[in-house]
Amino acid sequence: MDNRCIELLESHDIKPTANRILVLEAMLSSNHSMSLSDLESVIETVDKSSIFRTLNLFRQQQLVHSFEDGSGSEKYELIGIDDFADLHTHFYCEVCHETYCLKMINVPSVDLPEGFEVRSVNYTIKGICDKCSRK
Numbered sequence: 001m002d003n004r005c006i007e008l009l010e011s012h013d014i015k016p017t018a019n020r021i022l023v024l025e026a027m028l029s030s031n032h033s034m035s036l037s038d039l040e041s042v043i044e045t046v047d048k049s050s051i052f053r054t055l056n057l058f059r060q061q062q063l064v065h066s067f068e069d070g071s072g073s074e075k076y077e078l079i080g081i082d083d084f085a086d087l088h089t090h091f092y093c094e095v096c097h098e099t100y101c102l103k104m105i106n107v108p109s110v111d112l113p114e115g116f117e118v119r120s121v122n123y124t125i126k127g128i129c130d131k132c133s134r135k
Contacts, residue, residue: 004028012061019046023054027064033075033090033099067122069099077101090122093129100129 005024009016026042027034034042039051055076058064064076069092089105092098107123 008063012058012063014057014061014063019050020054020057022046023051023058024063027076027078033067033069033077033101035071035073035075037073039076067124069124070094070126071097071099075099088123090124091129092124092126093132094126095128095132098129099124 002021002025005021005028006016009020009024014020022043022045023039026039030038030042036048036052036055039055040046040048043051055064055066058076059066062079065079066074066076067090069075069090071092075090089102089107091100091102093100102125107121110118112118
């Protein structure tokens with residue numbers, strides 16, 4: 001996976017360092033969005049501040065986007081991996097506390113008053129996921 005990570009970092013004008021590769025590998029191997037704490041527990045060899053700086057760089061270079069899912073901690077998610085659109089709906093399960101990307105559900109468009117400018121959109125639905133509802 002190292003070569004894929006290096007290519008992905010370089011395609012976003014990010015110099016591939018050992019820490020950046022580790023953070024990216026962790027995010028690529030996860031099938032859901034991750035918080036700083038999630039990444040910290042997966043990558044035990046990199047300190048929290050280094051992971052945070054890496055995530056900020058990834059966000060500046062549009063490799064990840066961040067959003068608040070209702071859990072109280074910011075979540076990070078890769079952009080553009082496997083044709084994954086940035087603008088999509090998230091679902092936060094109030095039982096298992098997992099956040100799911102619902103890329104098949106479009107974010108509704110909102111007409112803002114004249115002079116207002118959209119900088120970011122966070123569309124999160126809260127409820128009980130299918131796994132928890134079957135328990």
